[in-house]
Amino acid sequence: xxxxxxxxxxxxxxxxxxxxxxxxxxxxxxxxxxxxxxxxxxxxxxxxxxxxxxxxxxxxxxxxxxxxxxxxxxxxxxxxxxxxxxxxxxxxxxxxxxxxxxxxxxxxxxxxxxxxxxxxxxxxxxxxxxxxxxxxxxxxxxxxxxxxxxxxxxxxxxxxxxxxxxxxxxxxxxxxxxxxxxxxxxxxxxxxxxxxxxxxxxxxxxxxxxxxxxxxxxxxxxxxxxxxxxxxxxxxxxxxxxxxxxxxxxxxxxxxxxxxxxxxxxxxxxxxxxxxxxxxxxxxxxx
Numbered sequence: 409x410x411x412x413x414x415x416x417x418x419x420x421x422x423x424x425x426x427x428x429x430x431x432x433x434x435x436x437x438x439x440x441x442x443x444x445x446x447x448x449x450x451x452x453x454x455x456x457x458x459x460x461x462x463x464x465x466x467x468x469x470x471x472x473x474x475x476x477x478x479x480x481x482x483x484x485x486x487x488x489x490x491x492x493x494x495x496x497x498x499x500x501x502x503x504x505x506x507x508x509x510x511x512x513x514x515x516x517x518x519x520x521x522x523x524x525x526x527x528x529x530x531x532x533x534x535x536x537x538x539x540x541x542x543x544x545x546x547x548x549x550x551x552x553x554x555x556x557x558x559x560x561x562x563x564x565x566x567x568x569x570x571x572x573x574x575x576x577x578x579x580x581x582x583x584x585x586x587x588x589x590x591x592x593x594x595x596x597x598x599x600x601x602x603x604x605x606x607x608x609x610x611x612x613x614x615x616x617x618x619x620x621x622x623x624x625x626x627x628x629x630x631x632x633x634x635x636x637x638x639x640x641x642x643x644x645x646x647x648x649x650x651x652x653x654x655x656x657x658x659x660x661x662x663x664x665x666x667x668x669x670x671x672x673x674x675x676x677x678x679x680x681x682x683x684x685x686x687x688x689x690x691x692x693x694x695x
Contacts, residue, residue, distance in 0.1 A: 420617055421630075421654040423552055427560035428631045432638055432646075434512055435568050453571035464574040468581050479589070490609050497612035498544045501558060501624065506536035508561035540612065547616035555615040555624055563631025570632065572640040579633055579681045586673040620661070626672035630657075633677055637684045644691065645684040652679035 453463040486493035510532045514525070542554040570578075613624050630653055638646035656676030663670045 419549060420552060420556075420620070420622060420627075421657045423549075424556045424560065424627055424630060425650055425654070427553075427556045428564060428634055431512060431560045431564040431631075432635055435564055435635075435639075449569075449571065449574060453574050459573065461573065464571070464577040467574045468578045471578065472581060472585050475585075476589070476593070480593075486610065494609040494611075497610045497614075498540055499612075501543055501555075501612035502536055502540040504562045505539050505558040506532060508558070508565055509535055511565060512561055543615060544611050547611075548618065551611070551615050552617045552622075555622070555627055559624055559627035560631050563628045564635045566628075567632040567635025568639055570636055572636070575632075575636040575640065576681065576685075579629075579677050582629060583674045583678045583681075586671040590669055590671040620664075623672055629673055630676060630680075633680050633684075637680075641684055641688045645687045648687045649680040649684035652683040653677070655679060 449467050451463045451466045453461065453467070482493065482496065485496065510529070513532055513535075514528050539554040539558055543551045543558075567575075614621050615624065615627075633653065634646055634650045637649045653676045656679040657672075660670050660672060660675050663675075
């Protein structure tokens, strides 16, 4: 996340909140058919597994390793072949939009039984292409809305499937991982003048809202956090996590008054996870 002047304080978390709860509602109706294990889970977590189970730690280490290697590789491509990196960014965005919206839209009101799978495929193809066009060719509210729809569709699906212990360990680890990457890792290099000037070439993986640059991955993990909290811990912890995420986002922007770059996940996810677990543990009515 990067900021030149303070703007975009309200719209990003509010639009994302609206979109993700619409997708959560769709999933909560029980009409969407999903695999029992999320694609980011490499070792299945047994039901009722204790905190000492190795599965969540193996899953977390594997995912963070993939993120680190993929991110560094992409940065090298961006450094030497910026045009190719630009195509990869919008291509990745379109793919996530298409695949996840296909799942959601296919089961809204059982429309697949009404209008047929081929028509749904065409509708999703048009929507995904329109979203990719908006995030690629524009900035501000239009690009933000497109990014929130894509992050909301993908994040809610992953959040719905991810096991609870893997979720807790992963989110806790991401708060540290993102801080390290922004301060000492490959993400720190994006603050250099030569890369800041062409950050718009990464539209798709980065969305511009005023003078704020928000990573699509940040929006995705915000969504995963609230969604998993809702399905695994309950409504009240999820609402608390959502509010804490918004507060964390605002606090992150305040830090951007002093520093060029600030990790977009560390504060929002820390507050969201801590508050959700606290509400779940100390308020019996939510169990």
